[in-house]
Amino acid sequence: MRKVAKWQLASALLVAGCAAPSEGEKQVAETVAPPVAAGVRPAESSGKPLPVFRPGISCKLPIYQLAKLEPAPTQRLDSAFVAQLVVKAPRLKRSFGSYTHDDDIFALDTMACQSFFLVSWLHRHEGCCEELYYLTFDNEKRKLLDIKQIASGGADGDWQARSTMRLMKGGRVSAKTTAHNAISPRDVQPDGSILAYEHTDVVVKEFALNANGQINCVLKDSTRR
Known part of the structure; x- marks a missing residue:
């Protein structure tokens, strides 16, 4: 049962993320100290404003390859900090509301842009x-x-499942996720019927960062074979 629940969660996440937020999600409260990566101090603790890029210089989304990514344990965010952040920014509850010792959130990088900053978790x-x-x-x-x-x-x-990322023209990022689900003995019932058939899902999305700090997402392709 545990396997089925995790597979259902992961399958739903394949096509999630491109939909526009609801009106409730848009009403975001102020956050606590910025969730920055290791080695970068929040502005509140340093007493200095976050660095701002010169006019005309735009940020580009970073690229990671999950298969090769091994973040340092010191980059793990404290559970109490994440819980406080979720309270201040309710939109984070969907992704991080049940953050416990069974989970790990690593702050990978922090990028300062002209009027906002971007962090990757x-x-x-x-x-x-x-x-x-x-x-x-x-x-x-x-x-x-x-x-x-x-x-x-x-x-x-x-x-x-595994995603691969690549940089496109104009600073866009393409993420291709391939997920394979095979038939296991638990999928076959005593009468011979099969609960889940073997299949492979391939989902391709493109992301772009605009000047207002919004990350635009377009679903380019979604196939099952």
Whole structure:
């Protein structure tokens, strides 16, 4: 049962992330100190404003390959900090509301842009899956502007998935996720009927960062074979 629940969660995440937020999600409260990567101090603790890019210089979304990504344990975000952040920014509850010792969120990088900053988080679930998220925060008011799941992967029993990312023209990022679900003995009933058929899902999305800190997402392709 545990395997089925994880597979259902991971399959749903394959096509999630491109839909526009609801009106409730748009009403985001102020956040606490910025969730920055290791080695970068929040503005509140340093007493200095976050660095701002010169006019005309735009940020580009970073690229990661999950298969090769091994974040340092010191980059793990404290559970109490994540819980506080979720309270201040309710839109984060869907992704991080149940963050416990069974999960790990790693702050990978922090990018300062002209009027906002972007952080990349890797969320790993115990023994199963991982997702890469990009979050943007207002440079002055520290409000959450946007959050998008960019890539995902993992394995559990007869299910496995992995995203690959590449940089496109104009600074766009393409993320291709391939997930394969095989038939296991648990899928076959005593009468011979099969609960789940072997299949492979391939989902391709493109992401772009605009000047307002919004991460635009377009679903380019979604196939099952």
